[in-house]
Amino acid sequence: MSQTSRRSFLKLTGGTLGAAMLPFLKAIPAQAAAGETLVVVSGQTINSLDLHRTGTNRASYQVAVNCYDRLVSFGTKPAPGGGLSYDYSVIEPELAESWTISDDGLIMTFKIKPDATFWDGRKVTAADVKWSFDRAVSVGGFPSVQMKAGGLLRPEQFEAVDDETFVIYLDRPSKLTLPDLAVPVPFIINAEVAKANVTEDDPWAMEYLHTTPAGSGAYKIARWDQGQQLVYERNDAWVGGPLPAYERVILREVPSPATRRALIEKGDVQMSFNIPNKDASELDGMADVDVYSTPIDNCINCLNPNFNFEPFQDANVRKALAYAIPYEAIFQTAAYGRGAPMWGGEAEITDTAWPRKSPYMTDMAKAKEHMAASGYATGFEVPLSISLGLADWMEPTALLLQESFAEIGIKAEIEKIPGANWRTAALVEKRLPLHLENFGGWLNTPDYYFFWAYKHGHLFNSSNYLNEEIEKLVDDTLHIPMDDPAYAPNVKRMFEIAFEDLPRIPLWQPALNVAMNGASGYEFWFHRQLDIRPLVPTSS
Template sequence: MDRRTLLKGSAAAGGLAAFGGTLGAFLPGPMGARNAFAASPPHTLVIASPATPQSLDSEFDVSLGTFEAIAACYDSLVEFAKIPAPADPDAQREDIADYPDKPGRVNMVGKLAESWEIAPDSSWIKFKLREGVKSNWGNELTAEDVVWTWHRKLGLEAIGAFFANTISFIRPDQIKAEGKYVVSLTLDNPNPLLLKIQPNLYSPIYDSVKCKEMATDDDPWAKKFLENNTAGFGPYQITQLVRGQQCVFEARDDYYRGKPYMHTVIMKEVPTSANRAQLLQGGAVDIAQYLQPLELIRLSKAPGVAVDTIPATFMLWIELNAKIKPFDNVDVRRAMNFAFPQEQVLKTVFQDLAQPLNGALPAFYPGFNEKYYEFHKQDLAQAKELLKKAGMADGFKTVLSYNAGDPVQEPTAILYQSALKEIGVDLQLRKVPAATFYNFVSQREQPMIFYYDSPWCPDPGYSMNLYFHSKSFVNYSNYTNAKVDELIDAAARTADNDARLEMMDEVQKIVMKEAPWVFVAFTNYSMARREDLKGWTYYTSNNIRFQDFYRDA
């Protein structure tokens, strides 16, 4: 699969002027000249990003910038082993293949956990933690930190509760400290995701000592503290956060894996894609995130710049809110898909650097099946027939909200608006500031809204649960189908991999027929960097981890 693309928007006001044309205002130490701009010191990494972190609490925010901060300041118990990225000698990626002969069917290495045991049917797991690991507050990692972290997921009933539900972790007593450095998690039923969910970016382990210190009777899970501070065992700590401007990370000297090569990381908010590309080409930054297709093409030919492209888990779609008429009608949702000018969007907006989103999970995940996708070609006649069948032959009026920080959404929306006029649908467009766009999505109050996301666990059951279970936090289309819920729940309770794949295939068949989304595009993750910057690894969570990078000697 040859997909090369693109974008995940999220930003606040600002631009090149906020950079002051130079990095001298915020780079420490002496700086040499690189073209017309100041270059980073060897152990400083400078990133032009659409947005700085909003909240620092992984329970409530998955916006761009926030998950980069989570990856820098926290660690999980285990991680997928890394392998060379196909056709890219400068990159690595996670090994997410299925390994029937390995525990939990995955190729894992330890992080905060140095070893583990897991039941053959994945009904329980026991971790032995590394001893002597310290948080950014100086507190030692113990089993109580792991226990408190999972109790917090249940207590807050937010994103972490979704992860808990995915593995049928529903009661606090299912996780126990067996000793100072040993913790066990026991399920009522087998669950094949028990180990596979642990490396998820949003399964970090918290310093419970610090969090309890900052908790109050009204805030027992330290939400207010963790919104603006970190309490983790990761390689970096935040030394400055000015939302809308920049976030500065400093490497920890006492990190248990050794101090990272990049001692200082400066994430500078540059909302405009063109300005981010200009700063990278001029040498003012080391990485420019989330650029437009034409900019990526141009930068790939620029001296001193490298562009890596990796098939990714990114999916772009439009949520059709099943609780808002007329999208409670399956025929209307199908009509909206037949009317979507997908081929035109891929060619003119994505410059042929994306592929059709022809399924409900990433194409390289186990169990993906594209044969249920019906919307290969725009078919306005079929769309009209479906609207007539739904009793809406004269069309209707609705609103599509899009992210002002994502440069592909507006032109895609305009092309869609024109196409829908042909079938009598009056589509009004609503531009939403990037800083508040995620709130618009999560409130589930818009009839139509773009969403750009990816399932961070390489498993079809996880993907289907994430987007289509009626009780999922991330089911932003308010889609409900009792049979889908039943199949997803059943798949989460069996260790029979073949049976799980069969059930998830049936879910895909139902979902694609009922079309809770307008299916737009699969896009690649593209890393635009200075060519002397090495070490990039692609993660299914589609974020960078500062600790991976180093400079070519």
């Protein structure tokens, strides 16, 4: 896309406005105010237009969201902290017009919207859906892992019955399958265009779709200058939802948070995506700027004591840690009060709400009691590891923890690990005795969180925690519907064990912060990327 010639781009954009050269003259700020162009700044860089490609980073997922359709999408609800949020409990049609699930829950039949077309005008068929799903389960890496979470493993599970009927065969019924079709991964590609660009080494057209998306989504890519900007252009024939308000959206990469802040305060850009907590709390007071801080669903910043480290095998030591944490000070210093507190909750668990507050709070007397009762009353030394890639919240948190732990005789040396090394050390080798961690699950059920973070050997169980009852509870609960009679008791039992055993000590639920000046309609998504489709200009 970076090769798009200047002239063809002008033609493309000029045409929609009816005045050939107009958009690139001095007149544009006035037009932007009138609501044709939205300018967004973000500190993240986009490194591919194809989510399935190896090495595609998180920021690039937004292309899958905005330029491609899925069969289904999530509904919308008001978000805590203002604005809107996706609604996990409501599944809405996107490319599928309707769907039925067999009584045994093993066969899902989707009817594709008859008027849905790709950007090149060709009708979207079930064969395209099949090709795209085959690709997602075959390419390996993150896309295949995510598909697996919904029970989608092999191409044989997908069948295109006729042009408008697509069937999925499941090995077992699961409540996670339908929501897993609404995450960014199973997006629908124009298979004819892609197949025309496959090579022997590249049967899934990874190289082609990397720079040239071919979809049916609400926006097309008009231009991609890696490291600088991404220009979206509206697809007026979109049938996946209501037509977006903005004709063009320009996403600029501005690495410096200070510069981004100046731009949004001045109103030269309408949106600054994913701003630091500090800026969010300071911009919140300004009249022109709207700040949305949405606590991230199914995500908790935790302190993890590793069961490989001998003192942490002692339950009293883990509880001493939980009582010695200066929760409020950390929440105010590291998060500037953005997000939701995860401490000082009720001791008795009466519902399945998640993330939930732990029953622990700062109580140095109790912490000392637990230390004295443990086999390590004289204290010990332990490295407290943080990732340099996440230093913005980990560093202040670690400093405050270090200070508090010293009071109960635990001498914590802060160890800073480079971002590239962090994953290997913390999650793969699971060798960090005491560390901070921030796993968040896309599929928003507590058992899904427990599956990744509490089951032995699973990636985010970086504490090497093993509890036979948890293993069984998660296996029993993961696929049953949320209205199954066993669901609520199982989940409550998981919470009880988790708070008693404390392999992860919850600190707070982090927030995704967004500032807007001249636009509104922002909707939070679990994938934490910008969905530009619902955005509208603010009439001023």
